[in-house]
Amino acid sequence: xxxxxxxxxxxxxxxxxxxxxxxxxxxxxxxxxxxxxxxxxxxxxxxxxxxxxxxxxxxxxxxxxxxxxxxxxxxxxxxxxxxxxxxxxxxxxxxxxxxxxxxxxxxxxxxxxxxxxxxxxxxxxxxxxxxxxxxxxxxxxxxxxxxxxxxxxxxxxxxxxxxxxxxxxxxxxxxxxxxxxxxxxxxxxxxxxxxxxxxxxxxxxxxxxxxxxxxxxxxxxxxxxxxxxxxxxxxxxxxxxxxxxxxxxxxxxxxxxxxxxxxxxxxxxxxxxxxxxxxxxxxxxxx
Amino acid sequence: xxxxxxxxxxxxxxxxxxxxxxxxxxxxxxxxxxxxxxxxxxxxxxxxxxxxxxxxxxxxxxxxxxxxxxxxxxxxxxxxxxxxxxxxxxxxxxxxxxxxxxxxxxxxxxxxxxxxxxxxxxxxxxxxxxxxxxxxxxxxxxxxxxxxxxxxxxxxxxxxxxxxxxxxxxxxxxxxxxxxxxxxxxxxxxxxxxxxxxxxxxxxxxxxxxxxxxxxxxxxxxxxxxxxxxxxxxxxxxxxxxxxxxxxxxxxxxxxxxxxxxxxxxxxxxxxxxxxxxxxxxxxxxxxxxxxxxxxxxxxxxxxxxxxxxxxxxxxxxxxxxxxxxxxxxxxxxxxxxxxxxxxxx
Numbered sequence: 001x002x003x004x005x006x007x008x009x010x011x012x013x014x015x016x017x018x019x020x021x022x023x024x025x026x027x028x029x030x031x032x033x034x035x036x037x038x039x040x041x042x043x044x045x046x047x048x049x050x051x052x053x054x055x056x057x058x059x060x061x062x063x064x065x066x067x068x069x070x071x072x073x074x075x076x077x078x079x080x081x082x083x084x085x086x087x088x089x090x091x092x093x094x095x096x097x098x099x100x101x102x103x104x105x106x107x108x109x110x111x112x113x114x115x116x117x118x119x120x121x122x123x124x125x126x127x128x129x130x131x132x133x134x135x136x137x138x139x140x141x142x143x144x145x146x147x148x149x150x151x152x153x154x155x156x157x158x159x160x161x162x163x164x165x166x167x168x169x170x171x172x173x174x175x176x177x178x179x180x181x182x183x184x185x186x187x188x189x190x191x192x193x194x195x196x197x198x199x200x201x202x203x204x205x206x207x208x209x210x211x212x213x214x215x216x217x218x219x220x221x222x223x224x225x226x227x228x229x230x231x232x233x234x235x236x237x238x239x240x241x242x243x244x245x246x247x248x249x250x251x252x253x254x255x256x257x258x259x260x261x262x263x264x265x266x267x268x269x270x271x272x273x274x275x276x277x278x279x280x281x282x283x284x285x286x287x
Numbered sequence: 288x289x290x291x292x293x294x295x296x297x298x299x300x301x302x303x304x305x306x307x308x309x310x311x312x313x314x315x316x317x318x319x320x321x322x323x324x325x326x327x328x329x330x331x332x333x334x335x336x337x338x339x340x341x342x343x344x345x346x347x348x349x350x351x352x353x354x355x356x357x358x359x360x361x362x363x364x365x366x367x368x369x370x371x372x373x374x375x376x377x378x379x380x381x382x383x384x385x386x387x388x389x390x391x392x393x394x395x396x397x398x399x400x401x402x403x404x405x406x407x408x409x410x411x412x413x414x415x416x417x418x419x420x421x422x423x424x425x426x427x428x429x430x431x432x433x434x435x436x437x438x439x440x441x442x443x444x445x446x447x448x449x450x451x452x453x454x455x456x457x458x459x460x461x462x463x464x465x466x467x468x469x470x471x472x473x474x475x476x477x478x479x480x481x482x483x484x485x486x487x488x489x490x491x492x493x494x495x496x497x498x499x500x501x502x503x504x505x506x507x508x509x510x511x512x513x514x515x516x517x518x519x520x521x522x523x524x525x526x527x528x529x530x531x532x533x534x535x536x537x538x539x540x541x542x543x544x545x546x547x548x549x550x551x552x553x554x555x556x557x558x559x560x561x562x563x564x565x566x567x568x569x570x571x572x573x574x575x576x577x578x579x580x581x582x583x584x585x586x587x588x589x590x591x592x593x594x595x596x597x598x599x600x601x602x603x604x605x606x607x608x609x610x611x612x613x614x615x616x617x618x619x620x621x622x623x624x625x626x627x628x629x630x631x632x633x
Binding site for chain 2: 078080100101102103104105107108109111116117118119120123124127128129131132134137138139140144145148149161162180184
């Protein structure tokens with residue numbers, strides 16, 4: 001395949017090896033984007049220049065009300081969209097110019113799934129994560145099977161292996177989807193509202209798993225979420241967005257300020273520091 | 288975990304190949320002129336050992352000049368339609384898609400008829416002229432898929448119901464155009480109409496066209512097969528496929544062109560035969576699962592088996608008269624289609 005030949009030149013890191021920030025894995029540099037219905041019209045939505053950097057093993061939570069640009073930013077990081085200006089670097093490579101296959105080996109995305117047309121078993125689903133490592137018409141190797149099995153084990157879903165995907169609960173399904181992402185053996189793990197349809201127990205479970213995986217496998221994790229408290233408790237950095245603008249990036253303890261959150265979410269609330277040094281947000285009744 | 292292995296794939300294919308062989312032998316035996324199984328076996332062996340001079344002459348004519356070419360035509364047309372159907376189902380993410388339902392077969396028929404009309408007006412070498420009909424059918428098929436795809440979009444997303452409606456409306460519109468052409472040009476040649484609208488294997492194509500059909504089948508089906516792994520992911524959704532490392536645009540282009548080519552080739556030699564492309568992939572999915580690395584080859588064998596059986600019935604049930612093979616596939620296929628539709632959309 002011709003993309004193999006191109007990999008060597010297109011994949012040369014842009015950052016210097018001697019760069020003092022070389023332990024930065026993900027670098028979002030002045031990235032902006034604009035959606036418009038057609039090119040001659042004013043854009044319907046813009047994402048203003050956004051920058052932040054993440055190290056291996058760190059979790060970043062992207063927070064903000066609906067239509068604040070969170071998911072757009074996630075697509076830009078994934079390389080699915082080309083930024084209007086700026087760039088996203090993963091270990092020094094621009095993400096949106098990576099060949100599809102290389103991108104599938106370095107970046108995994110967990111998002112709201114489309115419904116399955118034909119039923120498949122959980123193990124088949126997880127093996128899809130190995131696609132980017134195979135050549136045309138290749139059959140799964142013993143390595144692939146081992147990696148898929150490990151991935152299921154890491155999310156505590158090895159007993160789901162032979163179940164049909166349409167016959168397991170939402171929380172179980174989310175774990176299998178995460179296992180597929182782990183089977184990609186990515187450097188960067190992106191999650192778009194992974195806790196959306198989960199009950200509270202499953203939400204905490206998922207975030208605990210992510211925390212553990214980030215530490216054990218040195219993943220860099222970016223998660224888009226609505227849940228301020230889960231973000232405050234598990235993230236190393238949080239980025240707050242409002243109407244396409246990144247208002248603040250930093251550790252939860254400094255970013256979670258009452259005035260800022262009240263203004264962004266248009267809701268009265270209180271912020272207090274828990275015993276762990278993590279902030280807790282309580283939404284007050286509007287009356 | 289029990290992932291697919293090459294030996295399992297080959298085992299499935301050899302079982303189907305054996306069934307196809309049995310079906311072909313039965314199809315050779317059945318017909319208006321009775322042929323004994325013993326005589327058939329003896330003659331087949333003699334052909335295998337190149338002792339053609341010892342064949343009894345009346346058998347030779349019936350079996351090797353009439354029945355066998357027709358069976359081979361059925362094999363390639365059935366396999367083409369079935370692989371095209373499986374491809375359209377994956378490409379459009381719609382389990383009810385197939386060349387006939389989407390109007391692609393009718394579009395190919397219109398393209399083939401237009402090519403037949405303009406052919407005498409162009410001074411072409413016979414070999415090039417023979418190519419004109421398949422090319423016209425391919426263009427007709429490709430244009431129809433494009434039109435139906437865009438008509439099936441709703442707010443930028445493919446909508447299953449809208450897509451099927453667009454296909455059915457296109458098929459009926461294109462059938463009317465076929466009717467118009469056949470009426471004005473041939474003064475109401477009903478046999479010609481039945482050929483293009485129902486499908487028929489009774490007219491053997493020229494030798495060069497048969498060769499194009501076989502070569503084109505292996506080319507197009509091979510091209511689709513190189514994307515088999517990608518199609519598995521594409522079925523899970525385009526966004527998901529992209530994030531798992533699939534070059535979605537390239538896969539869609541390859542499959543779209545190759546499936547249009549398969550449809551065009553099949554229609555240019557046999558008219559618009561329905562339901563093979565829709566139902567054979569479904570049955571194969573029920574038996575072997577929805578992995579395209581298995582589905583595509585098993586669907587090719589299945590399509591060949593089904594069409595040879597259907598054509599054998601078409602030429603024997605009201606013997607010595609004949610039915611168009613498309614009537615046979617529709618009689619068996621339409622109720623099965625309705626059953627699947629009720630089950631899927633309920």
